[in-house]
Amino acid sequence: MHTSENTQTTPTSSKEKISIGIVFSTTGPYAGIAQELQNGALLALSEVNADPQFDFQLDPVILDPGGDLEAYQAISRKLLKQGGLKHVVGCYTSSSRKEVIPVFEKYDGLLWYPSHYEGFEHCNNVIYTGASPNQHMVPLMSHMLQHFGNRAYCVGSDYIWGWESNRIMRECVTEHGARDFWERYVPVGSVEVDKIIDEIVQSRPSYIFSSLIGVSSEAFMRAMQAARQANPELTCNVMPVCSHTLSEPELARLAPDAADGHIASSVYFQSTPGECNARFIAGYRARYGADMVTSANSEAAYNTTHLLARALQKAGTQELDAVKSALYDVRFDAPQGRIWIDPGNNHCFLTPALAVSNTSGQFDIFHTCDAPMRPDPYLVDFDAHRLGDAPSPDERAAQ
């Protein structure tokens, strides 16, 4: 467990201080992603503290569980029971979220969870601001089915995110008559992907669906690029990699060649047009470095913290019920566009988009939903058989 003071965001004014827990594993196996999340949260926090419309200053209590599940419980208990905090922005993996929920229920705290996840959860002590499966999986499946076919090769990191994403993909392509389906897993942190690449080259699927995270994803993308060079007919146009996880910081490490031509589904891309996003990118670079890129992770944590501040301001108290009912009236102009929380399920209205990556490590967006999409964490309104029928609104203009 690591504790740190963030001098840049420690409030100095005479306004009331409200302590907010910031809990991300900025060390350990998924440190890179956690750092993006923490960066987004702290950027928003500094904006709130500099904004005269708020009657308070947010005081971050930053704790790093180091990717250790047991540390998550201990840290949450420390913040809520000993520290008396009510609100915590934190967690990336579902297993860490599941681990801390009982603590938040016991001490009546609110977890502001900023990551996209596999859905199928509702807890009154959690606000889910990341994308639900209907906002990240469904648009991607629909596009791949309509444009590339049903022979999906699924490769994922060996934990619930990969398992559940592949399960939905399997149901979907099976419904559309797929006879071939591949489902392969790589342990979190492993870079052993050669056998998988060999199998892909041999079996020639319609597309590869990746829910790999971290170093595994990068190793896979590099190996896939090498395989394409050895087999020039396997271009990204013929057999693309698609993902609902791929983001800019990862592409930056893959650029130029291995970054090119992948299809991604996300509610945020750095290339999203608009003033709010331009401000977000400028703020992010000013704070963390001119060469830094923003991502769906940093945006989600940024949004979460702004939503929290606005709900606190509206409620005039930290009490959960008051903050939640105030939150339901908050509309926030996020970098991706306007967002708000669905009072029915505490998940977030977000705007799904599809993009194709390029050699500069950015995404060219080729489809954006007309309006923010209602979150459907239990996929109640999902019909696999309808996915392939709908006329496609998008064109792969970038390719």
Add this chain to the structure above:
Amino acid sequence: MKRRGLPNFRNVRALIVHPPGDNSAVLTAQLGRLGLCTESIWPADNVSPEGYDVIFFDADRGYDQQFGWERGQAPIPLIALMGSEAPGRIEWTLGQMPSAYLVKPLQPTGIFSALVVAFHDFEVRTRLMRKVEDLNARLRARPTVVAAITLVQSCMTIDSQAAYDLLRSEAMRLQVSVEFLCEQIETTGSLTPLKTLAESGTNPNSPNKRLGAGASANRTGGS
């Protein structure tokens, strides 16, 4: 066993037989999130399953007359909402043969899995019950089958296994159950049903009549 697809409860109709309060409110809200249409009733008497796909019931205050069916014979899946762990209450609850259980105080977590488990359990149970009925019917018909085997043996001078094999293959050919064929043979005391059944099988006016002739006869045989 066939794997179920994505569990989806959109427009599934649930009845909650439980007094109003926090537990009912949590349940109703979560069922709404899962896409179910929900009605609540309390007090309840002689509840009909008509118009519902699943029933949640209070295990703490429930009693047999609440339900319009024989104890343990619910025609749709039941999910017990248990608070008390008094042995008498657990015993009564078990008597209703619920397909899943939820422990009070209810929270949103667990309700989705309880629904998935309940529908799965009810489907498996229904299939097993049908199988048991079928096997029982065949067991009851056993003396008849033995009598027919004996008759075939004596008429054709073959051993009992050969006689049974013959009856089975004839039954399959005629698309009737072994038990039904044996019943016909035993009733007539001869092997003529082998011939008459074959003839009537070609009669378009009565091809299926014999299949509905009795509980033991409506499924073709197979060991």
